[in-house]
Amino acid sequence: MIEIDNILLSDEIVKEQFVCDLAKCKGGCCEDGDAGAPLTGKETDILNEIFETLKPYLTREGLTEIEQKGRYFYDKSFGWVTPTINGGICAYGFRDEKGIIKCGIEQAYLDGKITWKKPISCHLYPIKIKTTKTYEIVNYEPRETLCSPACKLGRKLKVPVYVFLKEAIIRKYGEDFYGVLEQVATQYYKD
Numbered sequence: 125m126i127e128i129d130n131i132l133l134s135d136e137i138v139k140e141q142f143v144c145d146l147a148k149c150k151g152g153c154c155e156d157g158d159a160g161a162p163l164t165g166k167e168t169d170i171l172n173e174i175f176e177t178l179k180p181y182l183t184r185e186g187l188t189e190i191e192q193k194g195r196y197f198y199d200k201s202f203g204w205v206t207p208t209i210n211g212g213i214c215a216y217g218f219r220d221e222k223g224i225i226k227c228g229i230e231q232a233y234l235d236g237k238i239t240w241k242k243p244i245s246c247h248l249y250p251i252k253i254k255t256t257k258t259y260e261i262v263n264y265e266p267r268e269t270l271c272s273p274a275c276k277l278g279r280k281l282k283v284p285v286y287v288f289l290k291e292a293i294i295r296k297y298g299e300d301f302y303g304v305l306e307q308v309a310t311q312y313y314k315d
């Protein structure tokens with residue numbers, strides 16, 4: 125375990141290697157699972173603020189689902205989450221011409237329409253965060269089958285998990301935190 129400012133990170137974040145291989149997994153994490161994307165309370169406010177701008181980036185099915193279930197809803201097990209279409213793809217997702225699932229929110233961000241990239245839980249995955257009274261626990265939890273090409277590609281390219289997720293980790297915890305994590309990793313690779 126690595127401890128930085130009451131945040132506990134599993135060693136795998138430094139030791140394991142990972143690079144999403146979208147050609148193989150087709151962005152499957154956006155449709156696999158028991159719920160949509162987890163959202164913080166603040167992110168639900170952001171979704172309300174940007175929703176009209178997002179509409180052109182959503183599919184008809186996604187919009188219908190959102191009309192029926194809401195832009196987000198509270199799930200007993202997972203907290204605030206995005207709705208999914210028939211328990212599958214996130215209502216904010218769409219498939220590109222190669223059949224890869226993309227995020228409508230991220231596409232609007234890339235087009236310069238909004239300044240919020242996507243929910244931090246999506247940005248950080250395959251890292252997942254659990255919060256206890258004393259600690260925030262940060263674990264590396266790739267999907268066993270879907271993400272296995274990403275583990276292989278990460279090893280081939282020699283990209284550690286924390287490097288692959290640099291932008292998301294800095295977005296969540298800041299530059300200083302990432303700097304300390306980098307020092308810990310440098311030590312690990314030296315030993």
Ligand code: SF4
Pocket residue numbers: 143144145146149150151152153154249250266267270271274
């Ligand atoms: S996290 Fe896993 S399923 Fe999601 S895009 Fe990356 S490799 Fe694919």
